[in-house]
Amino acid sequence: MLLDFFPSRTVTMYMARMFAVRIIAVLFMLVLVLQMLNLLSESGHIMAVKGNGQMELLRFVSLRAPQLISRFLPYSVLLATIITLVTLNQNSEVISMKAAGLSAHQILAPLFLVAGVTSVLTFAFNERVTVRATSALKAWQDVEYGKVPPDTDIKTNVWMQDGPNILYARTVTGRGAATQMGDVSWYRRNANGIVTEIVQTPRALYAHPGWRFDTGTVFDVQTTQQTRLGPHAIYATGVDPAQVIVRRTDADGESLPQLSASIAAIQAAGYRTSELDAKWWHKISGPLSALLMPLLGAVAAFGLARSGKLFVRAVIGMALGFAYFVIDNAALAMGNFGGYTPLLAAWSPFLLFLLIGETVLIRTEE
16 A cells, blocks of 8 residues: 555656656756866865876865765755756646646655655765765865875874863874874973974874874974984873864764764763764764755645746745755754754754645645
C-alpha cells in the first residue's frame, strides 16, 4: 500500500527524470558562474607565489568546486522545483493529474523521492569529498598558496595563550602527545602586555607539560641582542595539545567521526563545545534541507496558470525556500552565542518549515 502514495510508474518516472535533470542543470549553472567569479578574485593571489602556474589554478578549482556544490545544491533543488512545477502547471499537466484523482501529496511524491536521494548523496559527498577539499584548501590558503607540508591533519597559523605570553605556530601536525609544531615563535610579555622577549625555533615537541625547543634563537627586545637557544629548553608550559584542537577545529573540514573525536577531546580538556555540537547536528540536518524544497515550492504547482497568478505563486515558493536558508543560518548563529541548544539550533528551522509547508499545502490544496 506504500506504493499507492506514488502516481503510476510512467508518471513517476516522467516527473522524477524531469526534476533530476533540472537539478543538475541549475547546479551546473550556479557552480560554473560562482567558480569563475571566485577564480577571478583569487587567481592573482595564487599566481603571485613563485612557482605557481596553471596546475595550481586547476588545483584551486578542484578544491573549491566541492564546496560550491555542497553549499548550493539545496538552492538548486529549490530552483529546480519551481521550474518543474511551473512547467507542469503551464502545460495543464497538474490539472490532468488532479482530474485523475491524485492528491497534492501524490503529485509531489516523485519530487520528494528525487529530493530524498539528493539528500543522501549530498551527505555522502560532504563526508567523503567536501570535508577533505575544505581542509586542504584552508591549509593552502593559510600558507598564502605556498607549499603545504604533506600531512592530512595539518593546522596552520595557530595562536595560543600561555598565561600573559603568546605562542604562535605556523604549522601544527598530529594529535595528543604526538603533536608537533613547525616555525614556532614564543612571545614573553610583561604586566603591561609589552613583548620583552621572542624565542623562535623551527620545531617544537610536546614535553608534557610545555614544549621542547631543541634549536633556535632568543631575541631580547630591550637590549636588541640575539643569542642561541640552549638544548632541550622548555617553553609555554600553559599550552596543551587540547588548545590546538579548540583553536583550530574546523567543523566544515572534518567528517562526523573526526568531529566527534575533536568534540570529545575538547570536552575532556574542560572547554565549551556547544558551537561544534550544533555544527555536528547540522551536518545531518543540512543535507535534509533538499527534502524540504519540493514542499516549500509546491505553491507554484497549484492554481490555474491562466489566472495570471502563476508568477506570484512562483515568487512565493522561492521566498519560502530562501526564508528557510536565512532562518537556518540565524539559528546556527544563535546556537553559537548560546541562545539555542545545539539540537534546537540545527533542527528547529527544518521542523518549522516542514510544518509551514504542510500547512500551506493542506489548507490550499488538500
